[in-house]
Amino acid sequence: MSDSSTDSATLGQSDNEQSQLLADIAKRPPLARAVGYVRLSGPGWLQGAMTLGGGSAIASLTIGGVYGYELLWVQPLAMLIGCIMLFALSHQTLTTGERPFKAMSRIHPALAWGWALAALASSIIWGFSHYPLSAGMAEEVVTVTTGFQLDDGNARELYLFALAIIVWAFCAYTAWHYGKGGSTVRLFENGIKWLSILTVLAFAFVVVTASWNGQVDWLRVLHGFVPGNLPTDSDGVMTIMAALGAAVGINMTFVYGYTLLNRGWGKAQRELSRYDIIMGLVLPYVLVTSLISIAAAGALSSIDTDISGKLSPAMASQIFVQAGLGEVPARLIFSLGILGMAVGSLVMHMLTCGFAASEMFGWPTNSLRYRLALLLPTPAVLGVFVWSSMGAYVVLPTSAICGVLLPIAYIGWLLLNNRRDYLGDDMPAGRKRTIYNAAMLLCILTVIASVLYTTSVKLGWL
Numbered sequence: 001m002s003d004s005s006t007d008s009a010t011l012g013q014s015d016n017e018q019s020q021l022l023a024d025i026a027k028r029p030p031l032a033r034a035v036g037y038v039r040l041s042g043p044g045w046l047q048g049a050m051t052l053g054g055g056s057a058i059a060s061l062t063i064g065g066v067y068g069y070e071l072l073w074v075q076p077l078a079m080l081i082g083c084i085m086l087f088a089l090s091h092q093t094l095t096t097g098e099r100p101f102k103a104m105s106r107i108h109p110a111l112a113w114g115w116a117l118a119a120l121a122s123s124i125i126w127g128f129s130h131y132p133l134s135a136g137m138a139e140e141v142v143t144v145t146t147g148f149q150l151d152d153g154n155a156r157e158l159y160l161f162a163l164a165i166i167v168w169a170f171c172a173y174t175a176w177h178y179g180k181g182g183s184t185v186r187l188f189e190n191g192i193k194w195l196s197i198l199t200v201l202a203f204a205f206v207v208v209t210a211s212w213n214g215q216v217d218w219l220r221v222l223h224g225f226v227p228g229n230l231p232t233d234s235d236g237v238m239t240i241m242a243a244l245g246a247a248v249g250i251n252m253t254f255v256y257g258y259t260l261l262n263r264g265w266g267k268a269q270r271e272l273s274r275y276d277i278i279m280g281l282v283l284p285y286v287l288v289t290s291l292i293s294i295a296a297a298g299a300l301s302s303i304d305t306d307i308s309g310k311l312s313p314a315m316a317s318q319i320f321v322q323a324g325l326g327e328v329p330a331r332l333i334f335s336l337g338i339l340g341m342a343v344g345s346l347v348m349h350m351l352t353c354g355f356a357a358s359e360m361f362g363w364p365t366n367s368l369r370y371r372l373a374l375l376l377p378t379p380a381v382l383g384v385f386v387w388s389s390m391g392a393y394v395v396l397p398t399s400a401i402c403g404v405l406l407p408i409a410y411i412g413w414l415l416l417n418n419r420r421d422y423l424g425d426d427m428p429a430g431r432k433r434t435i436y437n438a439a440m441l442l443c444i445l446t447v448i449a450s451v452l453y454t455t456s457v458k459l460g461w462l
Helices: 004-011 015-026 030-038 043-051 054-067 074-096 100-107 109-146 154-178 183-212 218-224 234-247 250-262 267-300 313-322 327-361 368-373 378-385 392-416 420-426 430-458
Strands: none
Touching: 015 030, 015 267, 030 267, 043 183, 043 250, 043 267, 043 327, 054 074, 054 109, 054 234, 054 267, 054 327, 074 100, 074 234, 074 250, 074 267, 074 392, 074 420, 074 430, 100 109, 100 250, 100 327, 100 392, 100 420, 109 154, 109 250, 109 327, 109 378, 109 392, 154 183, 154 327, 154 378, 183 267, 183 327, 218 267, 250 327, 250 392, 267 313, 267 327, 313 327, 327 368, 392 430
């Protein structure tokens, strides 16, 4: 875990000193190397904060609550696909130092603009589900800790809107100051690290409590991580598509390269970036989503009510209480975990909008216009007024749409990975090139196949 003394030391180092430090860490055994790298990591944790949002939460609840332990393999597989592609992006960006939008323009300007517009649009769309989710979880926390609660009606909607405004103000303040760079960037990244760790601990507490009550079948949990049959029902297919879209969304693919450059990283940090992705994104994502699904499978799968396509975190927390988990783990701890996921994701949505607008219109990242672009998702706070009627219905389809958009970025990175005029002597060659291309092509085909499969099921062809 990075601390202030480490940050100060790192900020005061010259490029040669940092390169020497990284070279020394690279010589250590794997475990000692990971410990050394985690103190220097950062951008990967931002990706983790972005992906652990409303889509991941509801997809995880649905996977566990509706399908039990059978689909626990889906989200780790989705993250593996995203991880391979982010490895490719980090290698390209840190090798060349070129801004990702400009790099994608080498393939075709239309592809770069489509990528940026898709990232910007998805970040705004997601806000319409994330602000109501944040407000709903904040309401749960207030209710459990103080007993204050309003009945459904206009007064409650205004109350939720006020909570959403408070969340928006916190996110806007954080994103607004991120553009200053330097120690501010480092401070923000450290805050995200702690937020991610606390989120993992929150859901771990819920699962431990459920296990203590005998509500977790650990043998079936282990079997659930082995890929099995694909669901053929419409809701099941939508859930898998939601998991693919929520693991690494199109907006994540866009903003990641800029967080690397904002850190001042270059060729010397290429191995660090891979560890950073694993420790900051992959591990928190797999842990949090698996823990939510396991808890849901133990407490929700036995209930009689049809929750397919209707399950929200607020409903889940109430069912956890009915299953005997108790008020503190089932409502307070669970709600704090979901709230942390949503807030971290909302901040990253703002940063995505800022970077996308900056690239499309050539605005400096420290300019007033860039900072105003950060606020593009602001109208999404109005989502609290439709949450009671739309609720979780919005989240899964939005995740699925994001999954449809993923090939835009993935195909571009595959093409760039094979351009010597872009990567120069650092372009993969020989066996390494074959392995990289095969892995990236497999990821692209998997995402496209999932889109075609979903479409076929929806249209009744399968």
